[in-house]
Amino acid sequence: MPHTQSDPYLPQPARILRVIGENSQIKTFVLAFTDPAVNASFRYQPGQFLMVSVPHCGEAPISISSAQQATPGEIHLSVRRAGKLTSAMHLLAEGAIIALRGPYGRFFPMSDLCGKNLLFVGGGIGLAPLRAVIQSCLADRGRFGAITIxxxxxxxxxxxxxxxxxxxxxxxxVQCLLTVDTPEPGWSGAVGVVPKLLDQVALDPAASKALVCGPPLMIKFTLAALSAKGFADQDIITTLERHMKCGVGLCRHCHLDNKLVCVDGPVFTKAELNTLHVMELA
Ligand SMILES: Cc1cc2nc3c(=O)[nH]c(=O)nc-3n(C[C@H](O)[C@H](O)[C@H](O)COP(=O)(O)OP(=O)(O)OC[C@H]3O[C@@H](n4cnc5c(N)ncnc54)[C@H](O)[C@@H]3O)c2cc1C
Ligand code: FES
Incomplete structure (x- = not known):
C-alpha cells in the first residue's frame, strides 16, 4: 500500500525543483514530494516545521517558509548553513532528492490574527517562518489590517x-523597514538593532499582534521593547529553537521545563513563555 501524508512519521522523498540563493549563508529550496499522491495530500500551517534529512548527513528541523495557498504543490525550506545537514543541503542542486517527515509543531494562530494589524519582526534566517505567515496573509489580504515588516x-x-x-x-x-548592525559602502538605510525600528512605525498595540522570530538575543530585546510599547503578552507571538531528535514528543531532547518544544511549540506567546524558564530570554 503506498504511504501517504496520513503517515507523518515516515520520511518521504522530495525532489529539489529550484534553489534560490538568498545570501552567502542562506538558500531557499523549493521542493515537491516525488510521489504525486503524497504531494497532493500534504497539508501544513505557517509555523510548522519538517524533519529534513540527507543520507549519511543527519536530520534537522527546518521551518516551512512558504504558505500552502501561495505556493500550491511546492514546499519552501529556507536553510542557513550551520552544520552537517545544512552544509550538505547547500551542496545540492535542482533535481537532487532529500527526505522530509512532518509537518510537526504548533503553528501560528492564524484565526487570532484576523482583523488585526500585524507587526512582523525578523532577524536573519528568522524571517523564514514569518515568510510563511506573510504569504498566507497576503493570499487572503482582506482578512487582515495593516502589515508592518x-x-x-x-x-x-x-x-x-x-x-x-x-x-x-x-x-x-504593507510597510517594510530594514536595518543592519554594520553598514557597508552604499548603504543609506537604518543602522542598529531591530527593536530600534519600532520607534519609526506607528503602532496601535490594542489592535495589533506582533510576531517575532530571530536569534535569541534579538527575540529577548524585541519582546521587552514590544511590552514597553504597550503590547499585551498574549499579543506577542514568537518561536523557540531547541536541538531535536524525534520531532514528535518521544525523546524529550527538546524539553523546556514541562514543555516539549517540538509539540508544545515552536510557536509560543509571551504570556506562555512567562510561565517557563527560558534561559536564553532570561
Ligand atoms: C523548530 C525549528 C525550526 C527551525 N527552522 C530552521 C529554518 O527554517 N532554517 C534553518 O536554517 N534552521 C532552522 N532551524 C535550526 C536548525 O535545525 C539547526 O541549525 C540545526 O542544528 C542544523 O542542523 P545541522 O546538522 O546543519 O547543524 P548541526 O551539526 O546540528 O550544528 C549546528 C550548530 O549546533 C551545534 N550543536 C550541534 N549539536 C548540538 C547539541 N546537541 N547541543 C548543543 N549544540 C549543538 C553545532 O556545534 C553547530 O554550531 C530550526 C530549528 C528548530 C528547532
Ligand atoms: S525532539 Fe523528541 S521530544 Fe521533542
Missing part, C-alpha cells in the same frame, strides 16, 4: 529574502 541583518550583504521584501512592499497596506 521589520527585518534586521548583520550587514547589507546579509539581507536575505530580498525578492520577497521587494514584492511585499508593493502591496497595499
Amino acid at each position: 521589520l527585518y534586521g541583518s548583520r550587514t547589507p550583504s546579509d539581507i536575505a529574502f530580498r525578492a520577497d521584501l521587494a514584492c511585499w512592499e508593493q502591496e497595499a497596506g
Whole structure:
C-alpha cells in the first residue's frame, strides 16, 4: 500500500525543483514530494516545521517558509548553513532528492490574527517562518489590517529574502523597514538593532499582534521593547529553537521545563513563555 501524508512519521522523498540563493549563508529550496499522491495530500500551517534529512548527513528541523495557498504543490525550506545537514543541503542542486517527515509543531494562530494589524519582526534566517505567515496573509489580504515588516541583518550583504521584501512592499497596506548592525559602502538605510525600528512605525498595540522570530538575543530585546510599547503578552507571538531528535514528543531532547518544544511549540506567546524558564530570554 503506498504511504501517504496520513503517515507523518515516515520520511518521504522530495525532489529539489529550484534553489534560490538568498545570501552567502542562506538558500531557499523549493521542493515537491516525488510521489504525486503524497504531494497532493500534504497539508501544513505557517509555523510548522519538517524533519529534513540527507543520507549519511543527519536530520534537522527546518521551518516551512512558504504558505500552502501561495505556493500550491511546492514546499519552501529556507536553510542557513550551520552544520552537517545544512552544509550538505547547500551542496545540492535542482533535481537532487532529500527526505522530509512532518509537518510537526504548533503553528501560528492564524484565526487570532484576523482583523488585526500585524507587526512582523525578523532577524536573519528568522524571517523564514514569518515568510510563511506573510504569504498566507497576503493570499487572503482582506482578512487582515495593516502589515508592518521589520527585518534586521548583520550587514547589507546579509539581507536575505530580498525578492520577497521587494514584492511585499508593493502591496497595499504593507510597510517594510530594514536595518543592519554594520553598514557597508552604499548603504543609506537604518543602522542598529531591530527593536530600534519600532520607534519609526506607528503602532496601535490594542489592535495589533506582533510576531517575532530571530536569534535569541534579538527575540529577548524585541519582546521587552514590544511590552514597553504597550503590547499585551498574549499579543506577542514568537518561536523557540531547541536541538531535536524525534520531532514528535518521544525523546524529550527538546524539553523546556514541562514543555516539549517540538509539540508544545515552536510557536509560543509571551504570556506562555512567562510561565517557563527560558534561559536564553532570561
Ligand atoms: C523548530 C525549528 C525550526 C527551525 N527552522 C530552521 C529554518 O527554517 N532554517 C534553518 O536554517 N534552521 C532552522 N532551524 C535550526 C536548525 O535545525 C539547526 O541549525 C540545526 O542544528 C542544523 O542542523 P545541522 O546538522 O546543519 O547543524 P548541526 O551539526 O546540528 O550544528 C549546528 C550548530 O549546533 C551545534 N550543536 C550541534 N549539536 C548540538 C547539541 N546537541 N547541543 C548543543 N549544540 C549543538 C553545532 O556545534 C553547530 O554550531 C530550526 C530549528 C528548530 C528547532
Ligand atoms: S525532539 Fe523528541 S521530544 Fe521533542
